Amino acid sequence: MMRKRIFEDSVLSRRNFIVGGSLATTAVLAGCGQPQAVTSAAQPVPGIQLYTVREPMARNMAGTLARIAEIGYKEVEFAGYFDKSPAEVRAILSDTGLAAPSTHVGHDVIRDNPGPAIEAGAEVGHDWLVLNWLAPDQRETIDQYKRWAEVMNRFGEQARAAGMKAAWHNHDFELMPIDGTVPLDILMEECDPDLVKFELDLFWAEKAGTDILALLARDPDRFTMCHVKDMDESGNMADVGTGVIDFRSIFASDVSRFQHFFIERDDAARPFKTAAVGHATLDNVLQAVSESRQ
Structure with missing residues (x-):
């Protein structure tokens, strides 16, 4: 289907985009200074994944x-x-008053040469280093996911150090069964x-037909961040607040323990409009949820 091709192109573009950024970072690490953490906001606030405005x-x-x-x-x-450079x-983050608690990292970087990405993340002041995506040839079997769990455990130790x-x-592919087994189940079991x-x-959880609250309820504290990404009635990406996903019900649930909320739309034709609409929606949702819990 054309829709499937569009989504595949989207994640392939993200993969190439992040790998390019990782290589550029590696080239400048020699000049990095001593890391100092950039602190994130204490209360949940709207954030944005910068792939939206790439x-x-x-x-x-x-x-x-x-x-x-x-x-x-x-x-x-x-x-x-x-x-x-990380410096x-x-x-720039200091000049704009923005915190950057998280960054995405390419799967091949995490597996083959994570050191430079870890050093860069510490220099910028990130709290989280996130595997962004798996290439199709890396997610064909459950055994591959088990090996990736081992890779992530090792990476987690390095990040913690x-x-x-x-x-x-x-x-969506982590949530779609392979020979009767859901890959995300394996990741949750095998990752420390x-x-x-x-x-x-x-968005991708909804597209896979996942019961999001049931997934969160399995281990709420494992899900520390989320991509707030909306879906229109045809199953395509939409600006947050203009689609069908009920964010308020998700975030108001007792099993929602997210610490960071990042607006994202992979195919934004007008990225700053997408950013503004998403911020207004998410800000209202988070305020409503906060008030309901007082």
Whole structure:
């Protein structure tokens, strides 16, 4: 189907995008200084995954992050550093008043050479290093997922040694059975809960037909972050608040323990509009949930 091809192109583009950013980061690590953590907001606030605004970021990172801050965002999640050094990224974040608690990291980097990404993450001030996606040839069998759980446990130990934490970001394929077994079940069983958490992408979970609250209820504290991504009635991506996903019901549930909420739309034609609409929606939802719990 054309829709499937669009989604495959989306995640392939993300993979190439992040690998490019990781290579650029590796080249500049020699000049990194002593890391100092950038603190995140104490209360949940709307954040944004910067893949949503990747084209403006590539042209002008400082200007783009300034606009993101003007919209009202306090937190951002990176997916590559756009040929900037970690020190440069940190300085821009300081200038704009933004915190960057998380970044996505390519699966091949995590498996083959995680050291530079860990050093860069510490320099920028991230709390979380998140596996972004698995290539199709890396997710054909359950045994492959078991091996990836081993990779993530090792990566989690390395991240913890540097003062950070590791997490896994899902798409729909982790939630679709392979020979009767759901890959995410294997990841939850095989990954050490003290070393590897999960960033739940709500769009991809919905697309896979997952009962999101039932998934969260299995181990609420394992799901520390989420991608707030909406779906239209045809199953395509939509600006947050214009689609069919009931974010308020999810976030108001007792099994929702998310610490960070990142708006995202992979195919945003007008990325700053997407960012503004998403921020307004998520801000209202989080405030309503907070008030209901008082």
